[in-house]
Each structure stands twice: as structure tokens, then as C-alpha cells.
Amino acid sequence: MRYAETGFNLEIDLTRGSIERVVTDPIDTELYLGGLGTNAKILWDRVPPEVEAFSPENLLIFGTGILCGTPAPGCNRTIVSTISPQTKLMAFSMMGGFWAPELKYAGYDKVILRGKSPELVYLWINNDKVEIRDASHLKGKGSVETAELLRQELNEPKAQVAAIGLAGENRVFYASIEQGRSSSSRGGIGAVMGDKGVKAIVVRGTQDINVSNPVKYFDLCNEVLEFIKFREKNPIPGVIPILAVLGSPQEMAIHDEKWHTENFMWGNARLRRKGFWTEDVSDEWKKTMDTMRTRLISCYNCPMKCGATITPPGQPTYMMKCFSKLTYTMAAMSNLEFGLRIAQVATEYGVDGYSAPQAMAFALELYENNILTDKDLPDMPSDNEGRFYYLLDKIVKRDGIGDALANGTYWAAKEIDKGAEEYAHNNIKKHEQLPLKLSMLNPIYFLMYSTGAKMNITQIEGQFPQAPFPELKDREEFVKDWFQVPDEKFKQYFLDWEPRGEKSIPYYPTVEMCCDIVDWQEKMHYIDDALGMCAGLSSFHHKPPYHIHNLPKFISYGAGMEMDEDKISFAAKRYRTLIRAFNMRRGLKRKDEKPPADHWKKRFPELEKELLDSYYKYKGWDNEGVPTKESLHELGLDYVIEDLQQRNLLSEIEETPAKETSANI
């Protein structure tokens, strides 16, 4: 008997129209846990580097976390993995909501799509009955609209729907997959779904999910709930509002946006507006929120309230999550009312809330600098808000200049040329980033930005405070109940960290400490992504209810696999390294591993080199960033060694450095 997981995947070949229910190997679960881990293994095995995002051979995998569907609070994420059309590397974007648990109750751990359907279709997974159905009547429909139509058509109000909008159908490189209050947005995963000709996946399940040690599992869940209650009554002092409490974050509930609006950049990630958050702005935005927000909502089995039902007067209702609240507002230099209104249109179209506004702000900057002209942007309105709606339409329909912009700022700049590349300044590995421009290099963030395979800072940061606390007594207070640390040394790192002087950034935390910190931060995200745990109750936060000490127990008592801190860390390292190898095999290079050039004003090339050298070594990678033979062997990834050797990617470690032996006197 399999616990927590169902032990079955659905394999769907869209070209042939075949559907198979495949038994999975429990050994893979032990080695790669589930969710992202087993997704990565499947992609490694079946998608060679020659396969492009839009090849029929590309796979689109909807993987549930191994603990999704068990009573673990907030464990509801679907990890969608494929090849990104934009970065050409592995994309893995997670969505919360209700879809993953529903798939588990239907009896499956993953849905694996391959091939391409000649006609637009949707999938209807109703327990044991799985059908590929015609979706021609849904062509061009919005993602929210599609979900509603399908629930009505199937007469299944309880079904969960993951759907693409027009952006996905038209293969916009930052198209999302929308699912009610959540979405899988980063990396253009929606474009791959559109390319495969799949409009939506509808799921309904009414079967049991088992756990192996019921009473102990129940106790663990209760401890998490107790901690959530504790944190709500005792916010963490000294940190920004969204990090003082839990959530992913609870952007819809928190009104105070002083930190985001004054520290993040406006427009095309250019302008910092110190002093923006006045009382008038605060009042106006609060009024907007109160008028449009009908309810604070959550994902499956989670007491948080990170999302909201938004009804802009005169527009359809939609559900908004997280930081899309501000991205359109800030890119268009507008206000919250505009942001919430355009997000409704963008959600129906199904686009990433980070990349889409940036592509539009980028286009307007090109226009202001005469690189794009009225000829490229015929009949464009004169106001900023109007222009954003105009550009969103053009992009989603791939109309005129929108066709280039739909590929993201990196590729658009190449196509537009005429110096446009200078304006595509906020990318990492061809992917748009949060609009942050700061002064002094932060060595921890340098490593996270450079090496993070998710290419999204919120998907690697967490656990360790973002900045030092000025007063020692506050730091002492902070470490007092910091039981989540994997090792006591992290407390000392933080206690000694000063805003100024010898022990301040960029040279403190030291290179060695930075490696420890970043590795811990990344590891927690990778564990979450295998378990299906929301980062908002776990990896993203300081002192969260889920941590390295209780997560292994959740696996032991839930999935019935012997697990401890070392074993879970080792498994996470295994699939993290596999993803690394996968991306190196697809052409990722050390030179690509860098933050946007203007991310910090004060840079330290030598220190940065040392950081990267040391971190690569720490991770078991060679100086080019390729996992070494030794580390692959240690992780049991000998099949990767063989493959990398065939491709001449593996450097042979020599006992004696070549230089010394070359002296030929």
C-alpha cells in the first residue's frame, strides 16, 4: 500500500489521443521524494537537450507534492515542469489553490502530457474516467471564464480547473496557467500548454488519501496549526509587514505598502519613489481595496488569507493573489485602482504578473526614446493607463509589435534592435525579475540571484533575515526562539551581523557563511516543492511552522518512508543537482549566472567571483558550474555522469594541478 501518494501517474499522448494509467516506482519516491523531485527525474530521462519548448517531444508535467491531499495544513501545491520557451531551461512554477489535492483524490500523483493535439482540447479527469474532449468552443475564452463554462458544461460545480487564456493559446512566452485563485506563471508554462493544444485540465476526485501513522501525523498537523495561531498573535518584530506574519505573503490582507512602493522601482524598473506612501495615498488605496475586495480567501486546507475575490465596479469578478496587486500599478506609474482593474483583464488572458507589466513598461520606454515609434504603435492612447491596456491586447494577440513583446524583454530587444537591448535591463537568464535596484552588493542575495534555478527571488529567499537588525539586543531577541535553524551557527552569523562597520555587507557574512545560508535557504524551497508545501507557511518565512526538524517527520508519518534531517537534505540535494545537470546539458553557462548589471550600484567583482567559486564548490559543482563526477556519484546519479561524459561536459578532476607539472626544465 502506498501512503500519501497514490502511486499512479496519468500519461497522456496528445498526438495519438492515448491515455494510460501508469504505476510509479516507489524507489523513485524515496530518491526524489515527489513533486519537483520526481518531475525532474522524468524530464531528465525523457527530454534530451535537443528538444525545444514547442517540440511535441517536450513534456508538460503537472506534479502534485507528495503530501498534497493529506491533512497537512497549506500543503496544496501543483508543481508544473517543462522546458521554458523563454529561458530554454527547465521551468518549474508552482501553483497553490485546489487542483493538486483534487488530483490526488481522483487517484493520480501526476499528469504527464506529451505530443500535440491537432485541435484545441480539454482533459476531463473524473476519478477513473479520463477523457480528451473537444474545446473548440472555448477558443479565445478567458481563463476564469473557461473554468466556469466547463463546470457548467460538465455539471460538476466541485471540479477544479487549470486553464489557459488567450495568451497561452497564442504562446506568449510568459503565459500562465490559471486556477481560480492561483496560477503557475513563471517561465511561460502556459505557452507550452497552449502549444500542446490543451485549453484546460478539469479534475474531480472522491477517493481516499492514506497516511501511514495516523495519530502521529494528526499531532504534527495540530502543532503546525498551534504555531500559526501563535504567530498571528505574535508577529516578528523588526521586519517588514509581510514577513512579520505568515502567508505567501498575505498581500491582499495587508494594507501597508510603504515598503514595496518606496523600495521597489516604478516604470521599467527605473524610478525609486522615496516618500511616496503618504497618508493621502494610504487612504486612497485603502478605499480602493475596500470597494473592490469582496473577501479574503485561501488555498486548500490553509488558514491564511493570501488571496482575495476582487470585483472592480463594471468588470467581472476574479481572484487575485500575491504581488500582482502592485506590479501593474508600479510599472504603469499609476494607482491601485488601475492595478486591480487591469489585473482582471490580465488574469483572463493568463499572463505572468511579473513579466507582463515589465514588457509593457519596457515598450513605453522604447517609445519615449524613439526606438519604437508611432508606426510600431499605431493609435496608441496618450495616457499611461490606456497604453497599458493597448499593449496588453497587442501582446496577447501577438499583434504587430506585440509579437516581439510577447517573447519577453530579452528576446524582444534582440528583435527590435536599434539599441533596445539596453532597456531590457532587468533580466536574469532571459527572464524578467522583480524591479529592485539597490546600492550596496548583498553577498547572500548575489548568490541567490545568480544561481537560483527558479529565477525568482521569492522562490529561493527565506529563513534568514534580509537585513541585519541595528541593535544587538533586538538580534538577541530574534535568535531566542529561533529553533528552525538547522545548526546553531546560523544564530551566531545573525548576532554578529551589523548594518555598518567591519561585520557588515558586502564582506560579512563571510563567503563561507553565505554559502551555508544560501544553501539552507534553497534547500527549504526544494523540500517544499517536493512535498507540495506552500512557501508561505514554510521556506519563504522567518521562523515558519514548517522547518527542517518537522518536515522529515511529516514524510515518515505521512508517506511511511523512513526519513530524517540528513536523508531529506540529501534527497533535496540529489534532485537539485539533477536540475543543475539538466540545465547545464541545455547550455546554461557560468557567465549566465549573474544578477542584472544595475541591480546594485556598488559591485565587487573579486568578491563576487570568490562567492561564486566557493558556492559552486560547496554545491559539488566544478568551476564552470557543472556537477562533478564525485558529487554525482555520491548522490547516486551515475546515469548523469555517463550522459555528461558523452557530451564532454564533465571535467576530470586531476590529483595534481596541471600548472605545477607543466614546468619542464
Next chain:
Amino acid sequence: MKSEKKTIKSIRIDVDKCNGCRACEVICSAFHAAPKYSSNNPARSRIRVIHDALADIYVPVYAGEYAVAECAGRDKYTIDGKEYDECAFCRASCPSRDLFKEPDSGLPLKCDMCASDPTLEKPLCVQWCLNEALIFEEREEEVEEEESQSELEIGLESLAHKYGLNEMKEIIAKMSASKKG
């Protein structure tokens, strides 16, 4: 008839506080699994959140009596501009909907306030609802004392209901006479 004090257990539901997470469904079905907490499945839950996200309707309803037949309740209620089906407030396990029935057997489900030994402080759906949309209430009510009926009494009463008391008397008289003889 004498009256006595009885403890009534109920759940007060504040639909405005529901965030739609369905933790109540998860933990209810886990509690009622055999062995306890060994599995969960919202389709088996004795509490369900009747919801329509875009219409902002979230009504947690916990299972009540089994109803053999459908009722005539097809009315609509508009409250604060939102239109609710009458069914949205009904606790019955009835033929007109798939709520509160075991998914495999179709047998009706009914909330037992998590009856267990030792008694829980509150039903688990209430404990797991951190947003306090579900509040457990206990109150004392004066109720008419009912003498508990024996099995024989229940049986006889149903026979009397069917054949009439007089006919039963005659039969019993005949039976006693034949025994004597």
C-alpha cells in the same frame, strides 16, 4: 409531562468569516476514517463548504437528518445582494444532491459532533477553523422528559400504528386465551 435540562450542541456559522479553505472537510473525514485519521476524503465529510467563489458564496453546512424524499425547496434567497439556493442552508442528506453521502455506498452521513471517548473539547471542524467561521456552542435547554422506550415498545408501537390498537388488543386476548387452554 415532566421537563428536564438537556445540553444542546450546535455550531454557529459565520459565513462572512469563511475563507473557503475547506480544512473542516479535511479533518472531518480524517476523524471519521477507520482507523481514526488514517485517511481523508472531503467527499466523505459530514461538513461541506457550499461555495461559488465568483458569486462570493461560502456556506459551511454540517450534515443533519437523512431525508427519504426530496422536499419542495427550490426557492432562492437574496441576502446582501447575493442569491442563495435554499439548499445552501439545508443540512439534510437527501436524494436531490450528492452531499452527505458515502461516495461508494451512497449511505447517508450525519454529523455526530465528533463523538468520542474521551469527549473532545470541540468538534474538530471547529478546532481547525482558525478563522472562526465555525463556533461551537453548548447550551442548556428545557425539554420535555421522554421516557426511553424499550425495543419491544418501539416494535409494538409501530404495529399499533399499522393495525390499530383495538385489533392488537383482540389478537393479544386471543393469544392469551389459547395459551391458557
